[in-house]
Amino acid sequence: MTSSEPVCACPELGPDAYARWRASELGAITERLERRLILELAGDVAGRAVLDLGCGDGELALALVKRGALATGIDASPAMIDAARRRAMQQGAEVALQVATAEHLPFPAERFDIVTAITVLCFIDDPAPVLREISRVLRPGGRLVIGELGKWSPWAATRRMRAWFGSALWRRARFRTADDLRDLAAQAGLVVESLRGAIYYPRCAAAARWLSPYDSLWGRFTTLGAGFVALSAAKPGSRRDDPRAGCR
Numbered sequence: 001m002t003s004s005e006p007v008c009a010c011p012e013l014g015p016d017a018y019a020r021w022r023a024s025e026l027g028a029i030t031e032r033l034e035r036r037l038i039l040e041l042a043g044d045v046a047g048r049a050v051l052d053l054g055c056g057d058g059e060l061a062l063a064l065v066k067r068g069a070l071a072t073g074i075d076a077s078p079a080m081i082d083a084a085r086r087r088a089m090q091q092g093a094e095v096a097l098q099v100a101t102a103e104h105l106p107f108p109a110e111r112f113d114i115v116t117a118i119t120v121l122c123f124i125d126d127p128a129p130v131l132r133e134i135s136r137v138l139r140p141g142g143r144l145v146i147g148e149l150g151k152w153s154p155w156a157a158t159r160r161m162r163a164w165f166g167s168a169l170w171r172r173a174r175f176r177t178a179d180d181l182r183d184l185a186a187q188a189g190l191v192v193e194s195l196r197g198a199i200y201y202p203r204c205a206a207a208a209r210w211l212s213p214y215d216s217l218w219g220r221f222t223t224l225g226a227g228f229v230a231l232s233a234a235k236p237g238s239r240r241d242d243p244r245a246g247c248r
C-alpha cells in the first residue's frame with residue numbers, strides 16, 4: 001500500500017455517520033458549539049493558509065474558506081476526502097483536499113499560518129510525532145488549534161461503557177484532559193495561549209436544548225466536565241513578511 005492509497009483510520013466513523021449525527025438535534029447543537037469555539041480560538045483566518053488535519057467530510061475547512069482562509073484539508077480516509085470534495089464542489093468552495101496521514105504531512109516546513117486538528121488525536125495512539133509534524137509545517141508565529149474529547153465528562157463515561165460492551169471505535173479512543181493537551185503542545189515546542197472547554201450537558205437532546213445557551217460561559221471557567229476540550233498554541237517567532245505580525 002502506498003501513502004496515497006486508502007488508509008481507513010476510523011472505519012466506523014464514515015461520512016454517513018457524520019451526516020446522521022449532524023441531522024440530529026443533539027448533533028446539530030453540539031457541532032455548532034464546538035465549531036464556534038474552534039473558530040474563536042483560530043482567530044482571524046482571512047488570507048491565512050490553514051491546514052485542517054483529519055478534516056473528515058470538510059465541514060470545518062469549508063467554514064474556514066467562508067471566512068476567507070486559504071484552506072487545505074487532509075484525512076487518512078479516502079471516503080472522508082471524497083465526501084469533503086463533493087461538499088466543496090456543491091458549495092463552489094476552493095479547498096485543497098488530499099488523502100494523507102497526520103504522522104507524515106506532505107507539505108514543506110513552515111507552509112501554514114494555522115493548523116487545526118479536531119477530534120483526531122483521540123484516534124492516534126502516539127500523538128507526539130503528529131505534534132512534531134504540526135510544529136514543522138507551522139510558520140513561526142503560526143497557531144495550532146486542537147479540539148479533543150474531554151476525559152472527565154458524562155460523554156467520555158458513556159463512550160467507555162460502549163467500549164466495555166464491544167465498540168471497536170471507543171475501545172481505540174483516547175480521552176485527554178486539558179493538561180494532557182498542554183503537555184503535548186509544550187513537548188512540540190509550542191506555547192499554549194488558551195485552554196477551553198465546551199459541551200457540559202449530558203448526551204441528551206433536551207439537556208442540550210436547555211443548557212447550551214450557558215455552555216460557553218462554563219467553558220471560560222473550567223474544562224472539568226467538558227465533553228470537548230480545546231487548546232490554542234503558538235509557534236514561537238514571527239514572520240518577517242507578515243504585515244499583521246505583532247497584531248495578534
Ligand SMILES: C[S@@+](CC[C@H](N)C(=O)[O-])C[C@H]1O[C@@H](n2cnc3c(N)ncnc32)[C@H](O)[C@@H]1O
Pocket residue numbers: 008009010013053054055056057059060074075076077080100101102103117118119120123124
Ligand atoms: C472524529 S473524525 C473528525 C473529523 C473532523 N475533524 C471533524 O471534526 O468533523 C476523525 C477523523 O480523523 C481521521 N484520522 C484518524 N487518524 C488519522 C491519521 N493518523 N491521519 C489523518 N487522519 C486521521 C479520520 O479518518 C476521521 O476523518
